[in-house]
Amino acid sequence: MNQMELSFNAKIENEPFARTSVAAFVTALNPTIDELVEIKTIISEGVSNAIIHGYQNNAECKVVIKVSIEDERIIKIIIQDYGKGIEDIEEAKVPMYTSLKELEHAGMGLTIIEALCDNLEIHSTPNLGTKLTIRKQLKDSDIG
Ligand SMILES: Nc1ncnc2c1ncn2[C@@H]1O[C@H](COP(=O)(O)OP(=O)(O)O)[C@@H](O)[C@H]1O
Ligand SMILES: [Mg+2]
Numbered sequence: 001m002n003q004m005e006l007s008f009n010a011k012i013e014n015e016p017f018a019r020t021s022v023a024a025f026v027t028a029l030n031p032t033i034d035e036l037v038e039i040k041t042i043i044s045e046g047v048s049n050a051i052i053h054g055y056q057n058n059a060e061c062k063v064v065i066k067v068s069i070e071d072e073r074i075i076k077i078i079i080q081d082y083g084k085g086i087e088d089i090e091e092a093k094v095p096m097y098t099s100l101k102e103l104e105h106a107g108m109g110l111t112i113i114e115a116l117c118d119n120l121e122i123h124s125t126p127n128l129g130t131k132l133t134i135r136k137q138l139k140d141s142d143i144g
Helices: 012-029 033-054 089-093 109-116
Strands: 002-009 062-070 074-081 119-125 129-137
Touching: 002 012, 012 033, 012 062, 012 074, 033 062, 033 074, 033 109, 033 129, 089 109, 089 119, 109 119, 109 129
Parallel strands: none
Antiparallel strands: 002 062, 062 074, 074 129, 119 129
């Protein structure tokens, strides 16, 4: 097992930092370019949801990301906030559902995460926060 953790303030300008850091960490597994793009997209959508929906951009709050490399090239990513929480998780997962229509949100973030990973678990409690547990299986690598 190999693991990393990141904790950073809920500012949208930290989203590229989070995405790039996770990409750098998983580079050790020699992923394909496509897999790296998919992982970055997953982080980008999950982190922006934590900042915008979970914390309503309250920059004093912290987003936590944990990445572990499990057996057989499975990457486990946890994206956690201690914010607003989701009342109806099934509704939130519906493609094009958004609670922030006025801000040009497409409502596709959770749908995209689900499409780009092998398994998505959402645990959320109103006013306690939201935890996404995402698993992605990387293809076999020629090298190493
Ligand atoms: N971390 C979170 N905390 C609170 N609510 C969330 C969180 N992530 C998602 N949601 C809820 O789920 C909805 C759907 O999320 P998503 O598919 O990413 O669409 P969008 O971000 O465009 O609204 C959001 O509009 C929001 O109501
Ligand atoms: Mg979103």
